[in-house]
Amino acid sequence: MQSYEERLTAPRSWWVIAALVGVACALMLLPVGTLPMLGGLIGGTALSAVAVSAYGSARIRVVGGALIAGDARIPASALGEARALDAEEALAWRTHKADARAFMLLRSYVPTAVRVEITDPDDPTPYAYLSTRRPESLVAALTAVRA
Template sequence: MPAASEHALDPASSAAPLPVPADAPGEGAALFHERVLAGPGFWIAAVGVGAALGLILIPLHLTVAIVVGVVSILALLVLVVMYSPVVEVADGWFRLGRARIEVQHLGEPTALSGEVWARTIGQDFEPLAHHCVRGWTTTGMRVEVLDDDDPATAWVASTRRPDDLVLALRTAQRLQARSQD
């Protein structure tokens, strides 16, 4: 991956910005929004564990067991949703879970899948990059951070729609550059 100083010399980045379509989303509209929800296995496990907690209490009292089982199932389902990060591009910001960065500080995003994605989160893991990776996804995106004051070298995100996220980031960067002109 090129360093921030090398990125500025990249001929593709020095080309004139592409025109933004007239029907592009306006201010306040999200260009991309995804909650990276867990796969079916996590949902089944949450229901199973909650039901098991209720079953344990049957010898004590049936009503208490049913209430504890239902409450446990609901609480675990809520936890599965809360653990699923939101990936969003809106208003010139890229939000990844609770973290966010202005798109003007980002380089060229890259969609990753298959073995490239596995290598990015495995043997080529970048310790200084900001990661929001979930094991239940097999695709993701990487974008270099160009801000010299930011200690993170890149952002690596799990997403089920990496091409859409890359397109949204590029569009947000063009919109940002156009608004600064």
């Protein structure tokens, strides 16, 4: 059985923005004094870095006969066909083709995705849309776990 693991980390530019938020906080507190300015720099940078890190901590795993995507755990018995989506198809499935009942693990900075049918009759979720940088590898792992 093939396993798969991916962390949807935030791009480097987001970390630069986090540092700039700290600089902006420091500049806002500059008129108050040097220590508040340093506190603003450290605090603003730390808070924005925590936010970027938390958003980029989403993981997709295929392990132990299940798909684990973010907080969702879907057993292999409930998985249907998995399809890799290129950037254009992924955009369509997260906009005008999207179903409000679908489970979506979206990351705007990841252009490709995988769409996995959910076949459990007791689950109203029609499919799972998963942003991934390696759609073919994820599809191969899902196909292997279903077999």
